Each structure stands twice: as C-alpha cells, then as structure tokens.
Amino acid sequence: MKLASLKHGRDGRLIVVSRDLDRAAPAEDAAPTLQAALDDWDSVAPTLEAIYAALNDGSCTTAFPLDMSALAAPLPRAYQYLDGACYICHIRRNREARGDTLPDDIMDAPLIYQGISHGYGAWNDPIVQDPADFIDFEAEIAAITGDVPRGVSADAAGQYIRLFCLLQDTSLRRIVAPELKRSFGFLTAKPESFLGPVVVTPDELGDLWDGKMVSGTMKVTLRGERVGCIEAGIDSPFHYGDAIAHVAQTRNFPAGTVLGLGTVSNEAADDDPSIGAGCIGEYRAMETIKTGKAELAFMQPGDRVRIELFDRAGQSVMGAIDQEVVWPA
C-alpha cells in the first residue's frame, strides 16, 4: 500500500493514497499519524490495507482527490535517521578526485552515520541554504523500520522494514571535509533532509524488492538536464539488512527509524557517461578524474533538482522529489 501525510501540526495527518497517486482517503480512525501507525503496526496495518484496497477498486466512500501540494513529508519527525555510504563507488570517486584512497576497512562493515531525524521536509519544499556553502543534493531510497531487536542478523533484519520512500539528503560540500576531519561525523554539513511524497510497503514494490535491495532506475534532473540515470539495486556490497544489523549490534531501535543506504551510484558510470551520478559532488569527482576539472556547478538559488525512481515498465514507483533552492531569509 501507499501512505502519505497531509500538512497538519508537527506530525502531519495520516492518509492512504491510491496506487496511481490520484486519490486518497483519511486514515485517522486507524492512526492519527504515520508514527502512531508504526508504533502499533500489526494492529493498524490491516485497517490501512483495507482502505487501500477500497481506494483502488473504487469502493472507498471517503475518497478525495489527492492534492500533492498538501502533503508534508510522510514522517515529518522521526526518532532516528541512519544514513549509509553503501554504494562504494560514490565514496571511491569522491576520494579519488582529491587524491585519496578508500579506507582499508570499507568492506568490513557498512559506513553509516547518525543523521538528523527531527524535521524532514516535504517532497517539494525549497532547499533554503546559502550557495556559498556549495549546496548539493543526494538521491537515495530510504527504508522505514518497525521496532528492531538488538543483535538481529542481517538476513533477518529485512523483515523489520515496514516502508520505503525517496530521500534527498541535502549536503553542504564546503563544510563536509573540515567537519569530517574533526572525526565526530556530520553536523552542520548535513542539514534537514527531504522525503518523497509517499511511503510504500515492501509488497507494493513487487519484484523490485528482493528482500535485500530496492531495484529500479533513479533518474535525477538538475536545472532541467539529466545528470543521473542509476540502477538502484546493484553496486552496494551491503544491503538494507546488513545496514540494520550493523547498527543493531549494540542496541535495539525503535519503530520509525529512517535508514538510507546512501547516494545511489553505479560502477559502470566510469565508462558510460549516460549513467551520471546521484549528486553533484560525485559528478564533479568523475569530471575531475577524467579531465582534471570539475564543471558541473553546485546549486544556486532558482536551481531545481528532481529525483524519481522508475520501474521496468517506466512507471514512477513512489512519486518524485522536486525542489528549488532559495536564499535563506
């Protein structure tokens, strides 16, 4: 099924969305918010599924036309955001461009940081940042989990994924390197992230979800030009279950954890320029490696980025993220 949240208060108001994103129906009788649904998933989900079925077969009496501009992030506030850098070529290129190599232990465990979960923006919210900080986007697919028990195995961890959605992890490239040098991870270099308009259950993905990775083609358009056309289901040695299990080694974690595998990236982009990258930084790194000079400009006020995942039939899987950069007030 597909779910979303209408803009309302701090946590939005849960709705069920039809498969074609054309109509929606209230879900408040089942759970007022997506967090409330996740907190009590086993008892709430069947009601939501029934609404979804009725929406799709036309029998839902409470259906209304979906106004995409009325949507908040599906989960406007979350208790945890974990973001990985699991598509290794993303890291390899970024480091190679500055004359660096991959860390020795890169294949030992997924590289993941504790991110900012407290305020996800909507799919079409402006990116309000100063261009002097070198504004970049990152195209990702995030899992949203139920309660995950400590010590879960990588094989078993996938079953705790309740939902998937698009994620745009805004990054301020000027700040990234000096901040990481301090060894305490990202803080001001990764301000608020943005979620796609809807969340979808794993079963909704059909064979795009194999229990480990989400497949499909992530198309990324910057300033009206295609800069990325990336296969999401390959080129990460660590899958969602690996990432969850790594973090859960020393703690359980709660329903509503948002976990991204990192900027999608393909090894073949080294040889095939039509593949491109899921962020400007990596695109510039590839330019630097090839020509010695980065050309693709970071985002300026007025620039737009669009991120969308397509299935094998060319259908959009979970809506799009489409944002414009604006100056801070």
Place this chain on the structure above:
Amino acid sequence: MKLASLKHGRDGRLIVVSRDLDRAAPAEDAAPTLQAALDDWDSVAPTLEAIYAALNDGSCTTAFPLDMSALAAPLPRAYQYLDGACYICHIRRNREARGDTLPDDIMDAPLIYQGISHGYGAWNDPIVQDPADFIDFEAEIAAITGDVPRGVSADAAGQYIRLFCLLQDTSLRRIVAPELKRSFGFLTAKPESFLGPVVVTPDELGDLWDGKMVSGTMKVTLRGERVGCIEAGIDSPFHYGDAIAHVAQTRNFPAGTVLGLGTVSNEAADDDPSIGAGCIGEYRAMETIKTGKAELAFMQPGDRVRIELFDRAGQSVMGAIDQEVVWPA
C-alpha cells in the same frame, strides 16, 4: 519546577514533582507527555508551575508519594540528541595518553556529534552491554530545548533552554577509536544513554545557572569508590548557548532537543587527584600520563556507577543516576 515521567507506553506519563522529590502530582490534564509539553510550552508551562507551587505548599489535592522506581526517563524518546566534548581537558587527556595532541581547530567551534535520541533509559536502568567492549559511563548535564530558530546567536540561544537533567552517556571504549577513524562519528560505540530521574527548569537552579553554564559539584561513584568530584560550571570554553548556536547555523531544531556539553572535567585534576574524572576512560588517561599504566578497570557485570550533582549547600540538585552493568541476554 521539577518534572518527571512515569513508566507508561513509549513516551511515559508526565508528572510534576515536588522540590524535595518526595511527592508528585499528575500533569496529564496539561500535557500527556513531556514531549507534548515541550511542543506547546508557553501555554502548558503555567499550568505545570501552578501544580508545582501547590505541591510545594502542601495544597495540591492530587498529590501522591513519589516512587522513584516508577520513573521512566523524563523524555523517553526525543527527536534529537546532540552531545559535545566541550570540557577540553577531557579530550586533551584522552589524546595525550595515546601520544596524540588536540586538533588544531579545537577552540574554533565546539566539538559536537549527533547522538542516539530514540530511547533514553531511566535513571536506574541496567547498562546491558558486553564487558569485552570496555564499558564506560560519562557523567554529563544535558539541556532540553524548546524550538530553536536557525541562525540564533550564542548569546540569545540560552533562552531556548527549557529544562536541565543529568545524563549518562554509556560508551564502549573498544569500539570508539576504530569507529571514529572511519570519520562518520559514533554509531555502535555510543549505544543508548540514560537521563536522570527529573528535569528541572533553569529558574529552579537559582544561581547555579548563569545563563551560560550549570554550576555545582558532580560526584561520581564507581564500585562504591569516589572517582570524580568535578566542578561543572568551569573549564569549558563553550557554554550551552555556544553549542546550540553552532548546530543551528544551518538549520532550526525542534522542541525536545537534548544537548549535553560532554563529560564534565576539570583542568585542576592534573594536580589534585581528589578531583578525578567523569568517566573511566579519562581517569585511565590521567593514570597513564602520570605512571605509564592505566589501573582503573572498565565496568563489569555487577559493577555500579552513581552520578549526582550537588549545590553549594551540599543538596542534590536533580536526583541521581545509579546503575548496574548486567550481561546482555
């Protein structure tokens, strides 16, 4: 005033606690949880203050004896946890013991990481960790903020602090160094933290709170022996406002952010062994620097740690954290 949360569901049930921690009264009519109170502080706080006044003058008709063992963490789930390493001598000693120096930019900005906010344990919960990971505690004082606007100045930031409480930031020392080497910050090396039994408003601290730092003597007892007797209000070049303003440079942040300044630590401990340290790691670093050999053992199952802040009259300011290590299941 003083507030706490009874164990109840995922977010506890808000209560008001008398100054002497002897009695309490329900606060549910004002706000069901502490997060709900923080989300709507300006309208909720006056009602809570009225209950607090009535509790202290004996006129509260709904008062009941406070059972400390019925308390959850005051804020069992939070949307953000920021933890600093602002008491510089804590970092200096740890690095000096391994032959390292302070980073060049240590005084340029507070060193802060994005921590795990999703599940704070109660003041007396067991520390459930494997001693092979070198279990350590960290004694801290945390601020809990209201909504903080992006770009707030360090001078203005203090006014957004709503509450203070004790914080114990469990650290697994075996994992810390290799994890930080990966540059993405703490992840599995800093599992769940624990909050003191009550939160107190800044005015409750009287002249222990000068708008920048919380003063008082932090006494730390490990395995029944005093290992720390540290003045909390000195030896940090960055105060709470500095820490908030640093993080808020690129984003606003939400009501209920928990912000610790880091393990309390005093410069004078180099010369005065009675001062000690607020964690085992730093205590061992001082031993190493002085004698070449660390003697104080990390925590083993059955070991207890007690952390408590005292005012100038020797009165406990905000209750105590008192925990025992137990084996993971």
